[in-house]
Amino acid sequence: xxxIHNLEVAINGLRANxxxxxxxxxxxxxxxxxxxxxxxxGQGASKKIAGQIAxxxxxxxxxxxxxxxxxxxxxxxxxxxxxxxDAEAIAGLSMVAHVAPELSTNATIGYASQTWTxxxxxTTPEMQMIKDWPVxxxxxxxxxxxxxxxxxxxxxxxxxxxLYLPGTNPVGSxxxxxxxxFTVVGVLAxxxxxxxxxxxxxxxxxxxxxxxxxxxxxxxVRLINVQAETPESMNFVQSSIENLLRQRHRLVGTSxxxxxxxxxxxxxxxxxxxxxxxxxxxxxxxxxxxxxxGIGTMNIMLVSVTERTREIGLRMAVGATxxxxxxxxxxxxxxxxxxxxxxxxxxxxxxxxxxxxxxGWPTFVTVSSILLSAGFSxxxxxxxxxxxxKKAAGLDPIEALRFER
Amino acid sequence: xxxxxxxxxxxxxxxxxxxxTQVFALKGISLTxxxxxMVAVMGxxxxxxxxxxxxxxxLDRPTGGTYYLGGEDVSRxxxxxxxxxxxxxxxFVFQNFNLLxxxxxxxxxxxxxxxxxxxxxxxxxxxxxxxxxxxxxxYADHYPGQLSGGQxxxxxxxxxxxxxxxxxxxxxxxxxxxxxxxxxIISVIQxxxxxxxITVVMVxxxxxxxxxxxxxxxxxxxxxxxxxxxxxxxxxxxDLAAIPEEREALS
Numbered sequence: 106x107x108x109i110h111n112l113e114v115a116i117n118g119l120r121a122n123x124x125x126x127x128x129x130x131x132x133x134x135x136x137x138x139x140x141x142x143x144x145x146x147g148q149g150a151s152k153k154i155a156g157q158i159a160x161x162x163x164x165x166x167x168x169x170x171x172x173x174x175x176x177x178x179x180x181x182x183x184x185x186x187x188x189x190x191d192a193e194a195i196a197g198l199s200m201v202a203h204v205a206p207e208l209s210t211n212a213t214i215g216y217a218s219q220t221w222t223x224x225x226x227x228t229t230p231e232m233q234m235i236k237d238w239p240v241x242x243x244x245x246x247x248x249x250x251x252x253x254x255x256x257x258x259x260x261x262x263x264x265x266x267x268l269y270l271p272g273t274n275p276v277g278s279x280x281x282x283x284x285x286x287f288t289v290v291g292v293l294a295x296x297x298x299x300x301x302x303x304x305x306x307x308x309x310x311x312x313x314x315x316x317x318x319x320x321x322x323x324x325x326v327r328l329i330n331v332q333a334e335t336p337e338s339m340n341f342v343q344s345s346i347e348n349l350l351r352q353r354h355r356l357v358g359t360s361x362x363x364x365x366x367x368x369x370x371x372x373x374x375x376x377x378x379x380x381x382x383x384x385x386x387x388x389x390x391x392x393x394x395x396x397x398x399g400i401g402t403m404n405i406m407l408v409s410v411t412e413r414t415r416e417i418g419l420r421m422a423v424g425a426t427x428x429x430x431x432x433x434x435x436x437x438x439x440x441x442x443x444x445x446x447x448x449x450x451x452x453x454x455x456x457x458x459x460x461x462x463x464x465g466w467p468t469f470v471t472v473s474s475i476l477l478s479a480g481f482s483x484x485x486x487x488x489x490x491x492x493x494x495k496k497a498a499g500l501d502p503i504e505a506l507r508f509e510r
Numbered sequence: 511x512x513x514x515x516x517x518x519x520x521x522x523x524x525x526x527x528x529x530x531t532q533v534f535a536l537k538g539i540s541l542t543x544x545x546x547x548m549v550a551v552m553g554x555x556x557x558x559x560x561x562x563x564x565x566x567x568x569l570d571r572p573t574g575g576t577y578y579l580g581g582e583d584v585s586r587x588x589x590x591x592x593x594x595x596x597x598x599x600x601x602f603v604f605q606n607f608n609l610l611x612x613x614x615x616x617x618x619x620x621x622x623x624x625x626x627x628x629x630x631x632x633x634x635x636x637x638x639x640x641x642x643x644x645x646x647x648x649y650a651d652h653y654p655g656q657l658s659g660g661q662x663x664x665x666x667x668x669x670x671x672x673x674x675x676x677x678x679x680x681x682x683x684x685x686x687x688x689x690x691x692x693x694x695i696i697s698v699i700q701x702x703x704x705x706x707x708i709t710v711v712m713v714x715x716x717x718x719x720x721x722x723x724x725x726x727x728x729x730x731x732x733x734x735x736x737x738x739x740x741x742x743x744x745x746x747x748x749d750l751a752a753i754p755e756e757r758e759a760l761s
Contacts, residue, residue, distance in 0.1 A: 110624045121612050419608045422569060423669070424597020424625040426590045502569050506608065 107429065108436070115437035118409065119444075129405045130445035133485065136395025137449025137478040138456055143391045144474035145457040147384025149467035154377045158370055160296055160305065162235040164202070164336050166343055168195070168329040168350070169365045185325035186363045189313065191353060192229075192329045198345045200338040205232040206326040208316045214309060215281035216268040223264045225282055225309045227316020227326075235332045236296075243276035243291030246312055250290075254314035258287040261308040262295040280309075285319060287311060339368060392481070398445070399485035406438050406493035417497050418505025431498035438490025439483065446482030450475050516580060516677060516709040517543040517566065523574035524561050524732075535561040537732035538575065543725075545676070548703045548710040548743075550720035553729035560681070562729060563713050567600055567679045568592045580676055597625050601670025601708075603699075605682035607662045609654035615665050616641065616650040622673045640668040644698055660691035667698055671706075678702065680712040684719055690753050696722045697746030722746055 119126040170186040189206055196204040208227040213220050226232075233245045246257045260268075260275055269275050275289045287309075296305045317323055333342040343366050350364050351357075410417070417430055425433075453475075457468040524536040535558045543549055553559040564570040565577060568584060571592070577585040584595055596602075601622075609618050619637040628636070641647045644664040646657075654662055663683060670678050680699060684692035696719060703710045714720050724743045728736035 107624065107627070109630075117612055415608060416610055419610070420621065420625075421593065422567070422596060422602050422608075423622040424593050424673075426593040426625070428590075429593075429625060503564050506569075506604070 107432070111433045111436040112440065114433055115440045118413075118437055119441060125405060126441065129402055129441060130448065132398025132401040133395065133442050133445025133482050134398075134449040134452055136391065136398040136485075137446050137482050138453035139391035139394050140388055140478045140481070141450060141453025141470060141474050142456045142460065142468075143387035144384060144477075145453070145468040145470045146460065146466060147380060147387060148469040148471055148474070149461070151377050151380045151384070152469050153467045154373055154380060157299060158373045158377070160236065160238075161299070161369065161373070162237065162330065162332055163370065164333040164339055165235065165368075165370050166331040166333065166339065166346065167367050167369055168331060168346060169367065170325070170328070171363060171365070185323070185327075186354060187326050187329055188324065189317075189326060191350060192326065194349060194353060195329060195331055195346055198342065198349060200334045200342050200345075201331060202334045203231040203234045203330075203332040205229050205235050205330045206313050207232075207328050207330060208313055208321065208323070208326045210316075210321060212283045212309075212320070214264060214268065215284075216275075216278065219268045221264060221267040223261070223307045223309050225311060225316065225320065227311050227313035227320070229313055232310065232330065235330050238296060239294045240291045241294040242274055243289070245291050246310070251312040251314050254318050255312055256285065256287045256315055256319065257290045257312065258282065259291040259293060259310040260289055261293050261306040261310075263304055263307040264309055265292055282309065282311070283320060287315075336370075339370070343368060395478070395481060395485060399442070399489040402438055402441055402485065403489035403493060405441075406434060406490055407496070409437070410434065410493050410497040413497075414500065414505045414508040417500050418502045418508065421500070421502035422506060427498040430500075431494045434494035434497045435487060435490050438493070439486040442482045442486030442490075443479075446479050449482065450478060453478070514545050514581070515542055515578070516545045516547065517541075517711075518578040519575065520578075521575040522562075522565060522572045522577060522585075524558070524565065524570070525573045535732055536565070536572070539729075539732070539734055540575075541727065541734060541737065543709060543711065545709055546703070546707045547725060548700070548723045549712070549725045549727060550723035550740075551711060551713045551727045551729060552715060552717070552720055553735075554715075557729045558732040559713050559729045561732075563679055563681055563711070566677075566711060567602060568595045593625075597622055598673060599676050601673065601675040601678040603663070603666050603670050603678060603680040603683045605685040607654070607659075607666045607686075609662055609665060609669075611654050614651050614653055615646065615657070618654065618665060619668045619672055621669060626673060636672055637668070640672040641665070643671065643702075644668045658691075659687050660694050663687065663691075663695050664698060667695070667702070671702060671708075675708065677709045677711065680710065682714055683712065684714070684716065689718075690750075692716075692719060693746050693750050693753070697750055700746050 168187065192204050192206040195201060205228050209224055211222060212225040214223050229251050230245050230247055245259055250257050258280060265275055275292055278289050279286050280289060299305050313326065331342065331346065333339045346366050351362065354363055356362065420430060454470050457470050460466055461468045519539050519541050522536055522539045526533040526535055539562060551559050551562065565572050572585050575585065576583055579595065579599065587595065616637050619640055620633045623633045623636060638647060638650060641650055644667050646661060646664055649657060649661065654665065683699065684695055687695060699710055700722060702708050712723060720726055721740060722744050723740060725739050727734060
């Protein structure tokens with residue numbers, strides 16, 4: 106009963122001073138909206154990075170050739186020391202899920218009278234597993250195609266879009282890669298841009314053997330993608346690969362590696378945790394504005410208590426206890442902050458959407474950020490409402506009844 | 511009516527400490543008021559009559575002495591217990607009405623019931639009954655600001671009545687009203703004293719108004735100076751009939 110009465114009194118009080126209530130709420134609204142927007146921007150960014158980690162392949166180690174520290178040093182990839190046999194040997198290590206060598210070049214692709222430049226990647230069917238990349242038509246080439254160095258190709262979406270008329274199915278057609286005919290066996294589903302903004306769909310996959318023998322006439326591979334079975338096993342797999350390759354390349358004693366194993370996932374994970382720290386920072390700044398809003402609420406509640414001193418005195422005279430009075434003002438500041446909080450959540454969600462649209466940033470409003478800011482605004486209401494409410498409850502009824510404004 | 515005692519004060523003292531100095535507001539007041547009495551308390555300002563009324567109303571505690579309200583010692587109760595006594599057993603009428611302008615008349619009358627934990631339906635029923643009793647039932651949805659002074663004071667009386675108190679304390683209830691309206695309000699107070707048998711203690715500085723009571727207590731310098739029955743108390747309803755009804759049409 107008393108709670109409902111308090112609620113009615115609170116709403117009545119807020120209504121009586123609409124402008125003042127609105128301005129007070131505005132502090133809370135801005136604070137809550139800022140928290141939600143900041144968290145959603147941060148969440149969007151880390152979701153994007155997480156998505157890129159997944160598209161690149163999770164638990165991924167990349168073995169590059171070269172980059173030794175001998176007398177003649179070169180950038181990684183500047184020497185060609187990795188072979189298909191290295192890749193096969195790595196596939197035999199424990200905790201290794203998939204191995205896909207890569208030999209890529211930029212080439213001109215022709216179909217009918219159209220030409221298009223794309224990255225041509227020679228690899229094995231395991232590439233599809235590592236990148237978790239489904240086909241939208243046809244299928245990926247097979248291990249048999251690799252063994253026989255078959256002249257087959259799997260096209261990325263961008264290549265298809267630029268060579269074929271809309272609506273045509275490329276599967277079964279023949280394209281020319283640097284004038285050599287390849288039969289299209291599959292089309293990959295679109296994947297979008299990579300972390301560096303590169304179009305991942307502008308790609309043609311062919312068997313690595315065909316790339317070595319027919320297209321480029323080399324017997325090395327540019328790099329080897331290795332997927333570990335679990336994130337925890339990555340360090341183990343990395344050192345196994347290093348040991349294996351040192352053996353295979355007959356590197357003994359202090360002679361430096363002629364290869365380089367990189368853990369790209371960890372690089373991205375670092376980026377992800379950096380984003381998380383940024384999110385926390387932004388949210389903290391936003392939380393400060395919520396705090397300022399809370400102080401505004403306290404200010405107004407103090408004014409409200411002073412204004413209603415006689416009312417408090419009267420309520421006490423007709424039987425209100427100190428806790429009745431205290432609760433009445435607590436409910437009022439709670440209502441103020443909760444209404445502000447709910448409005449702030451709506452503004453925050455709308456604001457996130459607008460930012461998404463206007464700046465093209467991915468934003469992601471999480472349930473936890475909504476609950477967090479709702480809880481935070483309620484806490485602000487109670488925390489900053491408590492002092493004024495306590496002050497109201499501590500008034501002497503005689504003094505309060507005699508109070509002249 | 512002259513049966514049980516409503517109020518017994520035994521050597522009530524009130525001392526205010528103001529830093530070093532002590533102010534003796536009440537210097538030992540003893541008096542007995544029986545149920546159903548209508549008592550006027552008079553005295554110059556600074557006489558301690560307001561302090562006396564505050565103690566009678568359980569808004570304040572005496573520093574010494576004992577106060578029995580309806581046979582129960584209420585002089586040592588804590589704040590919450592005093593709030594309960596005020597809520598259940600005492601009704602207040604103030605000089606400046608003390609109505610809450612933000613709320614309609616009915617909500618104002620209901621206010622004591624809110625703190626008595628009465629259900630919503632019963633609250634509205636009892637408030638309407640009290641409003642009806644003071645003759646303002648049609649103003650239930652009006653706001654206090656829309657009513658005349660006399661009407662506002664009647665709403666305040668309805669609020670004082672709504673909890674069926676045994677004691678009504680009126681602090682200069684006619685102080686803000688013109689003389690005709692004053693008599694009107696006094697007639698309502700007389701009516702609740704006679705018809706409902708509620709004990710009334712009224713502080714006033716107007717001798718005319720005091721003469722409507724049946725007993726007159728004079729307070730000065732924190733002591734009871736005189737305590738006399740009014741030999742022939744006036745009847746407000748009769749006096750009212752004798753005054754031309756110039757203002758009735760306005761209200």
